[in-house]
Amino acid sequence: MQYWLMKSEPSEFSIDDLKRVKVEPWDGVRNYQARNMMRDDMKKGDLAFLYHSNCDEIGIVGVMTIAREAYPDHTAFDPDDNHYDPKSDPDNPRWFMVDVRYKRKLKRVITLNELKQHRALADMTLLRKGNRLSVMSVTRKQWDYILELE
DNA sequence: GCCAACGTTGGC
DNA sequence: GCCAACGTTGGC
Numbered sequence: 001m002q003y004w005l006m007k008s009e010p011s012e013f014s015i016d017d018l019k020r021v022k023v024e025p026w027d028g029v030r031n032y033q034a035r036n037m038m039r040d041d042m043k044k045g046d047l048a049f050l051y052h053s054n055c056d057e058i059g060i061v062g063v064m065t066i067a068r069e070a071y072p073d074h075t076a077f078d079p080d081d082n083h084y085d086p087k088s089d090p091d092n093p094r095w096f097m098v099d100v101r102y103k104r105k106l107k108r109v110i111t112l113n114e115l116k117q118h119r120a121l122a123d124m125t126l127l128r129k130g131n132r133l134s135v136m137s138v139t140r141k142q143w144d145y146i147l148e149l150e
Numbered sequence: 151g152c153c154a155a156c157g158t159t160g161g162c
Numbered sequence: 163g164c165c166a167a168c169g170t171t172g173g174c
Contacts (some may be wrong), residue, residue: 031157066151127157130154130156131155132155132156132157
């Protein structure tokens with residue numbers, strides 16, 4: 001079992017949106033490192049934090065499970081889609097997505113600011129300077145530690 | 151709205 | 163294969 005953190009701008013897709021729809025295809029990832037993790041390492045049943053970025057209350061807001069392992073991200077084939085990539089060929093897809101399922105909302109937002117205060121979390125990818133990955137792994141230790149803060 | 155950090159692109 | 167230019171991310 002592996003642990004993950006996935007970013008989303010709540011104005012695009014929030015924890016409340018996920019709660020409503022229950023299951024969501026995590027489309028639109030257009031970064032190779034993030035893609036590789038989704039395609040190669042994410043397994044059904046893995047757990048992931050949902051993180052709200054670029055908003056008033058930045059931080060971890062909920063827990064989701066990986067409901068379906070990687071399959072081609074068809075939005076890359078759609079010229080009308082924001083994430084259209086003409087170089088992704090349906091016969092040889094470049095981008096992949098997983099499905100995530102709502103598990104629960106945290107009792108409170110664990111903010112980025114708060115995460116930064118904890119020595120134990122200093123190694124988190126999320127907290128590394130300049131990190132821009134929208135999908136990243138979280139160690140079991142970090143996962144448990146963060147949930148203890150809730 | 152600003153801007154640092156980073157990834158990607160494309161000319162050479 | 164290098165690297166400058168550019169676009170994007172995302173915190174502040």
